[in-house]
Amino acid sequence: MLVCRDRNWIILCNCDNGNTPGSTRERFTIAHELGHYHIPEHRRQLISGGRPHGSHAGAFDGAESIEELEADTFAANLLMPPARFVPRLRSLKQPPLQSAVSLRKEFDASLESTAIQTMRHDSRVIAVAKWDADALAWHRISEPFFRETGYRQFKFRQQSQLQHDCATAVALADSKSQFDSTIHETVATAAYCFGYVAAGGKRDILLREEAVRNGRFGVVSMFSILNEVEAKRR
Numbered sequence: 001m002l003v004c005r006d007r008n009w010i011i012l013c014n015c016d017n018g019n020t021p022g023s024t025r026e027r028f029t030i031a032h033e034l035g036h037y038h039i040p041e042h043r044r045q046l047i048s049g050g051r052p053h054g055s056h057a058g059a060f061d062g063a064e065s066i067e068e069l070e071a072d073t074f075a076a077n078l079l080m081p082p083a084r085f086v087p088r089l090r091s092l093k094q095p096p097l098q099s100a101v102s103l104r105k106e107f108d109a110s111l112e113s114t115a116i117q118t119m120r121h122d123s124r125v126i127a128v129a130k131w132d133a134d135a136l137a138w139h140r141i142s143e144p145f146f147r148e149t150g151y152r153q154f155k156f157r158q159q160s161q162l163q164h165d166c167a168t169a170v171a172l173a174d175s176k177s178q179f180d181s182t183i184h185e186t187v188a189t190a191a192y193c194f195g196y197v198a199a200g201g202k203r204d205i206l207l208r209e210e211a212v213r214n215g216r217f218g219v220v221s222m223f224s225i226l227n228e229v230e231a232k233r234r
């Protein structure tokens, strides 16, 4: 958390929460708290006696407040500045989750935040989902696909809803001790993944589903346009 005491600003980091010194998580947590300091509305709230609020940096889980999301976005842009991130992303010419896995190492950022940054800057990416054990932890649908294409409802909440051989299900079955595990890839359809999309209709395009286990932190899956011709139109 970020605390203001006698005009001194202090960032407190819980080491028991995985913020070991020098770790990717610690970097993200500090960048997140710097966001609360640098975003004027957040700072004003702290100065005006608002109690310091605990943060779950890097959760990106949509369940928390808009302030947390803003601080996470600030942190992602601080650690992966678009001016450096976008040229690297374009030069990789790989499926999006593969790119994210390479870039997270290069930028020393978490897989979740790199996946979201990749979604913001790769127009092929439709959605990112994070799974804990056998349930969906959070998901994000990219702005253009949510607003313009109308992919508004991600259908999956439980592992039991997934086809047993889809990339996400296979990654969920991978060992929790695997960090740099294989990226699984299968093909899905938009109607299968999103609600209110008519099967066989114009919006029912083929999707690339990629998924990778991130050790005990669960599985990240990414859905993107499969067809390169379709992708170039966007």
Ligand SMILES: [Zn+2]
Pocket (backbone or CB within 6 Å): 032, 036, 054, 055, 056, 057, 067, 068, 071
């Ligand atoms: Zn926070």
